[in-house]
Amino acid sequence: MSIYVGESRGELLAWLNDLLAPPQPITKVEQCGTGAIYCQVMDSIFGNLPMTKVKFNARQEYEHLENFKILQKCFTINKIDKPIPVDKLIKCKMQDNLEFLQWMKKFWDANAPGGGYDALGRTGGAAITPGPSSRAPANRAPPRTSASTTVRSVSTTSNAQLQALTAQVQEMQLHCEGLEKERDFYFDKLRQIEVSVTKRLEQPDVCDEERDHLAGVQAVLYATQEGFEVPDPEGLTLEDDEETF
Known part of the structure; x- marks a missing residue:
């Protein structure tokens, strides 16, 4: 580090x-x-x-x-x-x-x-x-046996909860990384198709039939679904979809 x-x-x-x-x-x-x-x-x-x-x-x-x-x-x-x-x-x-x-x-x-x-x-x-990080007073009286037993019980429970939560976070992080890689992979593929189609349409030797076909491909690439909005990274907040973390 x-x-x-x-x-x-x-x-x-x-x-x-x-x-x-x-x-x-x-x-x-x-x-x-x-x-x-x-x-x-x-x-x-x-x-x-x-x-x-x-x-x-x-x-x-x-x-x-x-x-x-x-x-x-x-x-x-x-x-x-x-x-x-x-x-x-x-x-x-x-x-x-x-x-x-x-x-x-x-x-x-x-x-x-x-x-x-x-x-x-x-x-x-x-x-x-x-x-x-604060230190307990040195002259604090030792706890009774019953209190000590309770502390051990709580400590055991806390450690178990910590291990479970740690495992959950690690699993979610790996899952999120996998989804991001998959998203980037397919986005890159679509971007390559878009660039290729755009360049071809700019060529003077494109016939009308081919131009119509390429325009159809562009229409598919740029089409959106009703009710769907591309998320704006600038406006995304930590309050959004909080349960998915």
Whole structure:
């Protein structure tokens, strides 16, 4: 993973706090591992993420994964090729999140539209919480046996949910990549036919019968179905067809 040289942890944290102006300052790069901060940064560029659905109080990895699903869809919709190492980032480790945040700062510098970003307004008033990077007090009393058993049970359930969701995301990503390749393949074929027909029609030696035939091919290529509209990439948002991710 490439590192954006020149941006230290302190500089990145200062940038995040200036951009997002959270009620509670972001003090650790590890806090980005919940995915919520990454979603806010990308929303400040494109303005098309469903920020009210981002989990800002996420504590467990399976909750972080829900935020990264939103982030991944943002990358797909906006045609960003950068892979997201979700399995590493959700662990909330400093180095993994530092490197990804350095890349995101570089991307933001190159693509941010300028002007202020109303982070609080875009999130519907939700605030960034310290997240799993915060350390528990050292003098906290040990839990009782019954509470410990409950924690183990919840942890087992959470791990199972995380594994299931991770497998689902990977499967959907592979399926989406396959569909995109198939779409591009057939579009390229149709484009080649269109160019060939257009060039032939421009030749002076085309007879009327051949011209009529080629015009019929063009009519098929350009025909549309009633009620069908070619989607406008400029107007596509992350709210559209959300359940297909």
